[in-house]
Amino acid sequence: MDYASPPAEKTWQDHLILNEFYPLLTLEQPRRTPMRELISTILSHRTTHADEELAYDRMLEAFGDWAGVLAAATSELAHAIRTTRWPDTQAPRIQEVLRRIQTQTGGEFHLDFLAEWPVEQGMKWLTDMPGIGLKTASLVLLFNFHKPVLPVDTHVHRIAQRVGMIGPKASADKAHQVLLEQLPKDVLVLLNFHKHNYWHGQRICLFSKPDCSKCPLKGFCNYYLEHYGPATPEALAATPKQWDKAWGALPH
Ligand code: SF4
Numbered sequence: 001m002d003y004a005s006p007p008a009e010k011t012w013q014d015h016l017i018l019n020e021f022y023p024l025l026t027l028e029q030p031r032r033t034p035m036r037e038l039i040s041t042i043l044s045h046r047t048t049h050a051d052e053e054l055a056y057d058r059m060l061e062a063f064g065d066w067a068g069v070l071a072a073a074t075s076e077l078a079h080a081i082r083t084t085r086w087p088d089t090q091a092p093r094i095q096e097v098l099r100r101i102q103t104q105t106g107g108e109f110h111l112d113f114l115a116e117w118p119v120e121q122g123m124k125w126l127t128d129m130p131g132i133g134l135k136t137a138s139l140v141l142l143f144n145f146h147k148p149v150l151p152v153d154t155h156v157h158r159i160a161q162r163v164g165m166i167g168p169k170a171s172a173d174k175a176h177q178v179l180l181e182q183l184p185k186d187v188l189v190l191l192n193f194h195k196h197n198y199w200h201g202q203r204i205c206l207f208s209k210p211d212c213s214k215c216p217l218k219g220f221c222n223y224y225l226e227h228y229g230p231a232t233p234e235a236l237a238a239t240p241k242q243w244d245k246a247w248g249a250l251p252h
Pocket of ligand 1: 159162163204205206210211212215216217218221222223224
C-alpha cells in the first residue's frame with residue numbers, strides 16, 4: 001500500500017485503518033427518529049450543530065407538532081428557526097416536505113414506508129423533495145432504515161479527495177457514486193466508513209490545516225505526499241494508532 005495504489009485500495013485501507021483508530025459503531029446504537037433526522041438535516045445546512053438543535057427545539061415548542069409546523073404561517077416558522085443559515089428558504093421547504101409526507105402516508109407524519117421500499121425508490125422519493133440532496137437522503141436511509149447507501153458530507157468528500165480515493169476535482173455527487181462502487185454493500189461497513197471519516201474531518205483532517213502528524217493515513221495520502229514528501233519510517237512509527245481521548249470528545 002503506497003501513494004500510487006489504486007483509488008479503490010486506498011478507500012478500503014482508509015476504512016480498515018480508521019476502524020482501528022476510532023470506536024466501531026453498531027446498528028444497535030440509538031439514532032434520531034427518521035422525521036427528526038430528515039428535518040434536522042435540512043436545518044443543519046451550513047449551520048452549527050448547536051444552532052440546528054436550537055432551531056429544531058424552538059420550532060416544535062412554537063407549533064407543538066408536525067401538523068402545527070405545517071399549518072403555521074411561513075414567516076413565523078422562519079422566525080422560529082432563525083438560528084439556521086437561511087431560515088426564509090428553509091421554512092417553506094420544511095412545510096413542502098411535511099406536505100408531501102402527509103400526502104404519501106394519507107395524513108400522518110412518518111417515514112415508515114421507506115423501510116419497505118427498495119433503495120432506489122426511497123432515494124428518488126427523498127431527493128425529489130425541495131432541499132433534499134443525496135447526502136440527506138443517504139443519511140436517513142442509512143441511519144434510520146439500515147439501507148446500504150453512503151452519505152458523503154463535506155468531510156468525507158474532502159478526505160476522499162486528499163487521500164486519492166476519488167479524483168481531486170470529483171464533486172460530492174460523483175463521490176457518492178464512486179465510493180459506493182468501491183465499498184461492499186454492507187450497512188456496517190458504510191456506516192463506519194461515513195462516521196469515521198466524518199470524525200476524522202472534524203478533528204484531524206481539518207479543512208484549513210490538517211493535523212497530518214496525528215493521521216494514520218499519511219502513508220498513502222496524496223496531500224501528505226505533496227506537502228511533506230513520502231512519510232518516513234520515523235513519522236509512521238510516531239503516528240498514534242488510536243484516537244486519544246485527551247485530544248477531546250468525538251463529535252455527535
Ligand atoms: S495525511 Fe493529512 S491530509 Fe491526508 S488524510 Fe491525513 S490529515 Fe488529511
